[in-house]
Amino acid sequence: MISDVSHLDHADDLAGPARRRAALAAVLGRDGIAVLAATPERNRNNDVDYPYRANSDFRYLTGFVEPSAIAVLAPGAEIGEYIVFCRERDPAAETWIGKRAGTEGVAREYGADAAFPIDEFEARIGDLLARRKTLYTTQGINPEFETQLLARLNGLRARGRHAEPPETIVSLNSVVHEMRLIKDADEIALMRQAAATSAAGHIAAMQAAEPGVMEYQLEATLHYVYGLAGMHWAYPTIVGAGANGCILHYIENAAPLADGDLVLIDSGAEYRGYAGDITRTFPANGRFSDVQRRLYDIVLAANEAGIAACTVGAPASAPHQAALAVLVDGLIALGFVTGDRQTVIENERYKPFFMHGTSHWLGMDVHDVGAYKKDGEWRPLAAGMVLTIEPGLYVPPGSEGIDEAYWGIGIRVEDDVVITDDGPEVLTGDVPKTPDRIEALMASNARS
Numbered sequence: 001m002i003s004d005v006s007h008l009d010h011a012d013d014l015a016g017p018a019r020r021r022a023a024l025a026a027v028l029g030r031d032g033i034a035v036l037a038a039t040p041e042r043n044r045n046n047d048v049d050y051p052y053r054a055n056s057d058f059r060y061l062t063g064f065v066e067p068s069a070i071a072v073l074a075p076g077a078e079i080g081e082y083i084v085f086c087r088e089r090d091p092a093a094e095t096w097i098g099k100r101a102g103t104e105g106v107a108r109e110y111g112a113d114a115a116f117p118i119d120e121f122e123a124r125i126g127d128l129l130a131r132r133k134t135l136y137t138t139q140g141i142n143p144e145f146e147t148q149l150l151a152r153l154n155g156l157r158a159r160g161r162h163a164e165p166p167e168t169i170v171s172l173n174s175v176v177h178e179m180r181l182i183k184d185a186d187e188i189a190l191m192r193q194a195a196a197t198s199a200a201g202h203i204a205a206m207q208a209a210e211p212g213v214m215e216y217q218l219e220a221t222l223h224y225v226y227g228l229a230g231m232h233w234a235y236p237t238i239v240g241a242g243a244n245g246c247i248l249h250y251i252e253n254a255a256p257l258a259d260g261d262l263v264l265i266d267s268g269a270e271y272r273g274y275a276g277d278i279t280r281t282f283p284a285n286g287r288f289s290d291v292q293r294r295l296y297d298i299v300l301a302a303n304e305a306g307i308a309a310c311t312v313g314a315p316a317s318a319p320h321q322a323a324l325a326v327l328v329d330g331l332i333a334l335g336f337v338t339g340d341r342q343t344v345i346e347n348e349r350y351k352p353f354f355m356h357g358t359s360h361w362l363g364m365d366v367h368d369v370g371a372y373k374k375d376g377e378w379r380p381l382a383a384g385m386v387l388t389i390e391p392g393l394y395v396p397p398g399s400e401g402i403d404e405a406y407w408g409i410g411i412r413v414e415d416d417v418v419i420t421d422d423g424p425e426v427l428t429g430d431v432p433k434t435p436d437r438i439e440a441l442m443a444s445n446a447r448s
């Protein structure tokens with residue numbers, strides 16, 4: 001599996017960002033201007049920073065992933081519509097830290113009509129803002145920069161009417177997030193790659209699992225596969241053996257797998273800024289017990305019902321409603337809850353066993369942006385939306401009124417689904433999810 005991972009080209013395709021800037025420019029018009037800054041670097045300790053990851057909105061519109069950068073989109077501006085402020089080239093800094101595009105590189109390679117050193121932003125932004133009616137800017141991405149920009153705007157206003165700065169400030173977030181919600185074919189191609197490598201990681205972890213192996217060793221197995229493909233995890237990997245599988249965001253990953261445990265792994269790779277997000281649950285010893293299989297089959301059926309509900313025009317809540325109906329029927333049949341399906345759902349009696357939603361948008365952010373509702377109503381699913389389907393059942397130790405045989409079982413089955421006119425496209429089907437297929441895969445494990 002490892003040998004067939006090819007070397008991947010890391011450079012962003014810059015045609016996508018150019019198309020998105022054109023679409024945003026059409027929204028702005030000649031009266032509008034957009035200003036957004038890259039997220040700041042974050043210090044880890046002393047002179048060591050956390051590995052830098054460009055914020056998704058910035059990368060989406062620029063394809064530029066260096067820190068200390070500001071992008072301005074000013075339709076009709078004399079110096080050009082797309083202006084970037086960035087770090088200048090610096091041989092000493094580049095020797096220690098790494099290459100920079102510099103202003104020339106940004107203009108030559110990233111399609112900027114004009115590029116200036118970031119130090120010149122203060123001096124130049126006044127002219128760019130003059131005679132624009134509306135300023136579109138991010139909120140909460142780089143709070144220090146956003147505060148400074150508003151202070152600058154107020155300073156221009158105080159100077160009187162000659163400056164004519166924008167009177168209206170609009171959040172760029174909702175505009176860009178609506179764009180990001182619908183993925184184009186190029187983005188979906190990247191997501192297929194992220195999903196395929198995520199799937200390879202999960203398969204490798206299933207093959208590496210056996211009683212005595214540590215949770216962190218399975219985490220390492222996943223991350224090794226991601227790294228070989230030139231990818232990185234999209235979010236901290238969750239590996240929960242036994243009762244740890246009942247802790248939704250368990251990332252200590254410090255316990256050994258015990259014989260008889262189920263192992264829940266929630267992990268995904270990120271490729272050129274796009275996330276995969278897969279959860280699988282499998283037996284540490286390679287064989288589901290009857291009790292485990294009984295619960296597992298309910299979650300699997302809920303996952304499949306949720307996927308089947310991913311159709312164009314259905315409300316965004318449809319996958320959750322479909323999965324929930326199956327889970328609730330299962331809980332009633334097991335005797336975990338009493339009442340009919342409707343009563344159990346209305347009174348949320350299922351919540352002790354299933355306390356999270358079934359879906360979230362997936363894209364550059366693992367919990368991707370875009371509104372789920374409009375005017376209080378669930379919006380209809382549309383082609384190009386990507387979401388997860390991830391029902392689960394959790395029976396923590398000590399669950400009152402539940403047979404102890406079920407205690408400590410946590411199960412979630414999660415796939416990534418593209419909405420298409422031809423029905424749901426499952427990106428993550430490479431990882432086995434039926435008990436028979438999981439057991440068959442694990443039976444071939446290289447244990448001696």
Ligand SMILES: [Mn+2]
Pocket residue numbers: 277360388390414
């Ligand atoms: Mn998820």
